[in-house]
Amino acid sequence: MLVHKATMGILDRIWTGQHTRGPDGILNPVERPAVPSDVDNPEDWWEIPSRSSLARRIRLYYPFLRPVVDEEGNLVDVVLLCPEERQEASERARETKAARTQEAARRGYRKAGKVRPLGLMPFLSCTPSCNKPGATKE
Numbered sequence: 001m002l003v004h005k006a007t008m009g010i011l012d013r014i015w016t017g018q019h020t021r022g023p024d025g026i027l028n029p030v031e032r033p034a035v036p037s038d039v040d041n042p043e044d045w046w047e048i049p050s051r052s053s054l055a056r057r058i059r060l061y062y063p064f065l066r067p068v069v070d071e072e073g074n075l076v077d078v079v080l081l082c083p084e085e086r087q088e089a090s091e092r093a094r095e096t097k098a099a100r101t102q103e104a105a106r107r108g109y110r111k112a113g114k115v116r117p118l119g120l121m122p123f124l125s126c127t128p129s130c131n132k133p134g135a136t137k138e
Contacts (some may be wrong), residue, residue, distance in 0.1 A: 001049040002034050003058060003075060008065050010058060012050060014038050046075040054078065 002011040014034045019027040020079060036042035046067075048055050054077065058065060061080055068077040 001048050001055045002036065002039065002045045003048060003056075003067075005044050005046060005067070008058075008063060008067060008078075010062055011039065011045070012055075012059075048075060 003009070003010040004011070011034045013031040016030045016032055017085070020030055022028050036045055036047055039045055047056075058078055061078070064081045065078040066081055068079055069073055070076050
């Protein structure tokens with residue numbers, strides 16, 4: 001896995017320009033692991049093993065990271081930025097999920113992911129009187 005030094009961007013796999021046809025008949029891109037020669041300036045990137053714990057941590061917490069380098073300039077660890085903000089974001093996500101679940105229950109859905117936004121199809125929310133032939137909306 002390649003990690004950009006300036007922005008901590010991640011480049012793990014790169015498209016080869018070819019496709020394979022899957023069993024369902026859909027074309028899927030053929031990818032291979034990225035190497036430093038794939039980028040314009042290899043000096044701007046760190047190369048770390050894709051299956052290492054450091055790579056997993058970078059994928060999990062990107063972009064909220066600060067790099068930690070050794071004396072030679074190699075990436076040895078990452079420090080999470082603003083753990084308080086990350087905690088607040090996860091709490092907001094939990095509150096949003098709870099609100100979505102309550103809205104799903106209120107509207108008669110079993111799962112929150114099945115709730116459609118209100119106003120998406122206004123003709124479904126009309127009262128029976130506005131669905132009668134010849135009725136006009138004011």
